[in-house]
Amino acid sequence: MKQYQVSAVEKKFIGSHLLVAILALAVGSLFGPLQAFEHAGWDLYQYLKPLIKSYYQGLTVHGVLNALVWTTFFIMGFLTFNVIFGLKRPLKNLTLNKVGFWMMVVGVVAAAIPILANQATVLFTFYPPLKANWAFYVGLTLVVVGSWVEGWGFFLTYKDWRKDNPNERMPFIAFGSLVTTLLWQICTLGVAVEILTMLLPWSLGLIEHVDPQLARTYFWFTGHPLVYFWLLPAYISWYAMLPKQAGNGKMFSDSLARLSFWLFLVLSTPIGIHHQYVDPGVPPTWKFLHSMFTFGVFFPSLMTAFTVIASLEHAGRKQGGSGVFAWIGKLKWNDPAVASQLLAGLLFFFGGIGGLANASYNVNLVLHNTAFIPGHFHLTVATAVTLSFIGISYWLVPYLTGRKLWQPKWAVIQAWIWFVGMIIFSNSMHVLGLLGAPRRVPLGLAPYVPAEWNSRLFQVGLGGAILFVSGAIYLIVMYKTATNKERVEEEVEVPIAEPMQDPANGPIWLDRWAPWIYGALALIVIMYGPILFDMIKNIALTSPGFRVW
Amino acid sequence: MAKKDKGDDDFRPTGTLAILAIFIITLIAIWTTIYMILVGRGGTL
Numbered sequence: 001m002k003q004y005q006v007s008a009v010e011k012k013f014i015g016s017h018l019l020v021a022i023l024a025l026a027v028g029s030l031f032g033p034l035q036a037f038e039h040a041g042w043d044l045y046q047y048l049k050p051l052i053k054s055y056y057q058g059l060t061v062h063g064v065l066n067a068l069v070w071t072t073f074f075i076m077g078f079l080t081f082n083v084i085f086g087l088k089r090p091l092k093n094l095t096l097n098k099v100g101f102w103m104m105v106v107g108v109v110a111a112a113i114p115i116l117a118n119q120a121t122v123l124f125t126f127y128p129p130l131k132a133n134w135a136f137y138v139g140l141t142l143v144v145v146g147s148w149v150e151g152w153g154f155f156l157t158y159k160d161w162r163k164d165n166p167n168e169r170m171p172f173i174a175f176g177s178l179v180t181t182l183l184w185q186i187c188t189l190g191v192a193v194e195i196l197t198m199l200l201p202w203s204l205g206l207i208e209h210v211d212p213q214l215a216r217t218y219f220w221f222t223g224h225p226l227v228y229f230w231l232l233p234a235y236i237s238w239y240a241m242l243p244k245q246a247g248n249g250k251m252f253s254d255s256l257a258r259l260s261f262w263l264f265l266v267l268s269t270p271i272g273i274h275h276q277y278v279d280p281g282v283p284p285t286w287k288f289l290h291s292m293f294t295f296g297v298f299f300p301s302l303m304t305a306f307t308v309i310a311s312l313e314h315a316g317r318k319q320g321g322s323g324v325f326a327w328i329g330k331l332k333w334n335d336p337a338v339a340s341q342l343l344a345g346l347l348f349f350f351g352g353i354g355g356l357a358n359a360s361y362n363v364n365l366v367l368h369n370t371a372f373i374p375g376h377f378h379l380t381v382a383t384a385v386t387l388s389f390i391g392i393s394y395w396l397v398p399y400l401t402g403r404k405l406w407q408p409k410w411a412v413i414q415a416w417i418w419f420v421g422m423i424i425f426s427n428s429m430h431v432l433g434l435l436g437a438p439r440r441v442p443l444g445l446a447p448y449v450p451a452e453w454n455s456r457l458f459q460v461g462l463g464g465a466i467l468f469v470s471g472a473i474y475l476i477v478m479y480k481t482a483t484n485k486e487r488v489e490e491e492v493e494v495p496i497a498e499p500m501q502d503p504a505n506g507p508i509w510l511d512r513w514a515p516w517i518y519g520a521l522a523l524i525v526i527m528y529g530p531i532l533f534d535m536i537k538n539i540a541l542t543s544p545g546f547r548v549w
Numbered sequence: 550m551a552k553k554d555k556g557d558d559d560f561r562p563t564g565t566l567a568i569l570a571i572f573i574i575t576l577i578a579i580w581t582t583i584y585m586i587l588v589g590r591g592g593t594l
Contacts, residue, residue, distance in 0.1 A: 250554075252562065306569060310562035317560070324567045353576045357583050366587045434586060500557050 003494055004088040006081070013098065015400045017077025018393065020105060021070050022478055025386075028065030029471040031058040036425060036464020038444045039457045055442040056121045056549050063124030064115060067381055069108055072143060074389045075233045076104070076150050079177040081396070082236060083154045085494055086174025087161040097153035103146030111139025121549040123440065125219065126199070128210045131545025134203035137195050144188050151181040169503040169511055172254060173496070176236040179261045184229045186520060187269050190221025202545065209541040213281035217535060220272035221528060228268040230381050232261065234388035238308045238341060244497035245395070246331040246338045249315025254499035255506040256307045262516045263300035267293060269520065270527030277364045286531045287361060293527065294359040301352060308345070311497060336411030337495075340391025343419040344384050347426075351379030354430065372433025375426045383422050387415065390474055397481055399492035406480035410473060417470035425463025428456040 006014075031052075034044050038055055045055055052058050084091060091097055113135060114120035120132035126140075158170075158178055170178075194215050201207045239257045243249030251257060273290035276282050313327055321327025332338045354376040357363050367373065398405045405411060437443060437453055449457070509515065 250557070302569070305572070306562075306565060309565040309568055313562050313564045314560055316564075324564045327564055349572060349575075353572075353579050356576060357580055360580070363580065363583050363587055366583055366590070434583065500560075 003491070004085055005491075006084050007090060009094070010080075010084055010090060011400045013094065013101070014077045014081045015397075016101065017073045017080065018397065018400070020108070021073035021077065021389075022393070022475070024065040024069035024073065024108070025471070026475050028062050028070060029468070031062035032066070032471075033464040033468040034058050035062060036460050036467075038442050040461025040464075041444045041457065042461060043442075043444050053118050054121065054549055056123070057115070057118050059440070060115055060121050060123050064111065066386075067124050068140075068143070071230050071381065071385065071389075072147060073104065074393075075180070075229065076101070076147055078233050078236075078389075078392060078396070079154065079181060080150070082173040082177040083157055086171040086177065087157060088171075089157065089161055091153055092156040092160055093153055096156070097150050100146045100149030100151075100153065103149060104143045105146075107139045107142025107144075107146060109139070110135050110142060114139075118549065125223070127219070128199060128202070128212050128215045129543040129546045131203060131547060132199075134200060137200045137203055141192070141195050141200070144192060148185055148188070151185055154178060154181050169506070172240045172251070172257060172499070172503070173236055175258060176232060176239070176261055179265050180229060180232040180236070182517070183225055183232070183265050183268065186265075186524070187222050187225035187229070190218045190223075190272070194218035194222075207541065208544065210543050210545070211535075211540045212543050213279060214535045214539060216276060216279060217273070217282070217532065220275040221269065222272075223275060224272040225268040227380065228264050230385045232264060234341075234344070234385050235261075235304055235308075237388060237392050238345065239304070239311070240497050241392075241495040242308070242338065242341050242497070243311035243315045244495040245335060246312055246342070247315030247319040249311050249313075249318060249497060251497045251499040252307050252310035252314060254501060254503040255510055256303050257499075258506070258510040260300035260303040260307070262510070263303075264297070265516055266520045266523060267296045267300070270523040271297065272528075273531070274359050274361075274364075277361060278368050281535075282531070286527075289527060291359060291361045293523075295356075298356065305352075312342075314500075334408075334412060336405070336408050336415060337391045337394040339412045340394065340415040340418075341388050343415050344387035344391065347379050347387075347419065347422060348384035350426075351376060351384055354379065367433055369438055370433035371429045371437045371439050373439050375429025375433060378422060378426045378429065383418070383426075387418055390418075391415070393478065395492060395495065397478065398488055399494065401482060402487050402491070403481055403484040404486045404488050406477055406484050411477050414470050414473040414477060417466060417473065421463050421466030421470055423463075424459050425467060428459035428463060432456045432460070 034048075035055070035058065037044055045052060045058060048058075052061075080091070080097065111120070114133035115136065117133075120126075120136035122130040122132045122136070126132060126136070154177065158174070161170075161174075198207075198210050198215055198218075202210050239251055243251060271290045271294040273282055273286050274294045277287055277291075312331060313321075316327030316330045319327075319330040319332075321330035331342065333342070354372070358367060358373065358376060394405055394408075394411050397403075432453060433439070435450075435453060435456070437449075437456075443449060443453075443457060
């Protein structure tokens with residue numbers, strides 16, 4: 001059966017998102033190894049002056065471009081594809097989505113200028129009282145609002161689809177994309193309020209002081225679900241595409257997949273205070289309650305692990321695999337889209353464990369301000385998410401451009417190099433954290449480094465170098481693919497893993513929006529209402545801005 | 550509508566359950582290790 005045809009204009013539009021994303025990854029990734037080298041005692045920043053003036057400026061470029069820009073643009077492009085292809089209809093209003101996209105592009109430029117001019121060296125968390133140039137905050141706002149506008153375009157498209165298909169179950173890739181969009185629209189209210197009511201007026205000189213504690217609370221309202229905004233698109237691929245690619249497997253349970261997405265929507269926002277366990281201004285009761293709900297997210301995560309691995313096992317057995325583990329070897333490891341995502345998932349195994357340690361109220365005290373944390377999020381956002389997105393791009397870019405993937409063997413090698421580099425880098429960061437090495441610190445300059453850290457710091461540099469090589473190969477493969485004269489014989493098949501059971505036989509409440517939305521909003525009010533009410537009522541606009549760079 | 554293949558009904562994800570069991574055991578081992586570091590640094594950290 002011929003697959004649904006996405007129009008050339010829409011393909012170009014989706015491709016534009018990927019182009020900006022990959023450019024951001026290219027620039028941002030230049031600075032990642034510089035941080036790692038600095039830890040190993042090889043300070044290359046001194047050679048970048050006056051272009052880049054400090055370690056912290058480089059860290060800001062790395063964090064903003066890789067954690068915020070690469071992810072957001074790739075996700076909006078991938079979700080656009082999923083909505084169109086999943087619902088088998090064009091976007092209701094392409095112009096609206098284009099407006100959103102260009103708002104995001106203008107936002108990136110607006111934020112990039114002060115960062116490059118060393119006027120916004122505030123890291124990607126932009127905690128006050130570090131004070132950036134106003135253009136940085138305007139730029140971030142435009143990126144967020146632009147992504148909202150694109151999301152509204154998705155919802156309008158869905159509304160029309162639902163009108164035409166009142167009794168049908170929404171195809172999973174569209175369902176997952178719309179839940180991810182809704183999650184993003186709800187959770188970004190935190191940073192929107194933070195920037196519009198405090199940071200922007202402060203940077204413009206309209207108010208003189210800020211309340212850093214309230215600002216941090218707003219930030220983490222967004223900051224934790226942001227992790228799920230990154231992860232859910234990868235989950236869409238793991239659930240509904242990867243099993244097909246890995247060996248013609250099926251999705252083990254459509255109902256479990258849908259339930260886990262709804263639970264992520266409901267549970268991922270009202271838990272942000274687990275990032276503030278060491279903030280003295282947050283009462284322990286709220287820290288405890290948020291820690292309990294954080295463990296609640298473990299359940300949809302475990303459901304995801306079960307369903308995805310079972311779907312892969314189905315694929316492996318279809319390929320002739322047997323035994324308890326031997327089916328793993330039968331998966332199509334020579335397909336770069338498969339290898340990248342399997343390796344991403346493998347490292348996420350440890351990312352999940354580290355996340356539960358971080359979430360534990362008492363154990364967190366050992367880890368909180370240490371190198372363990374960047375070690376952890378390089379397993380999540382920089383591997384589970386980034387390596388999955390890289391894997392998706394290995395089939396999506398040929399699909400969008402009609403050009404063959406350049407040297408698939410090199411793409412597979414790239415994924416393995418990333419895997420090896422990240423094991424070395426991340427493992428050493430975790431161990432350094434347990435040994436007490438602080439995070440957000442140029443350790444190469446620190447006079448207090450004990451001898452037991454030295455070998456691990458070297459490994460951080462080594463891992464960074466290997467990751468740099470992998471990133472460079474990815475960029476070469478993407479560039480050569482985008483300019484490849486060899487075209488695909490026929491349109492690349494979009495990998496869709498059919499569910500084992502007909503989704504129409506699943507519970508009807510898994511296809512109802514209202515209870516989940518009300519549930520999500522109610523939990524937010526219960527978990528954040530009293531603490532935010534109290535903080536706003538007793539707002540302490542006492543801190544002036546600081547520029548420490 | 551999803552088409553059922555022969556063998557779909559008989560599929561039992563035994564390997565998946567084994568992998569998840571390893572995950573839980575590893576999780577407990579790592580969490581306990583960090584907890585022991587916490588305890589080793591004293592009760593008032």
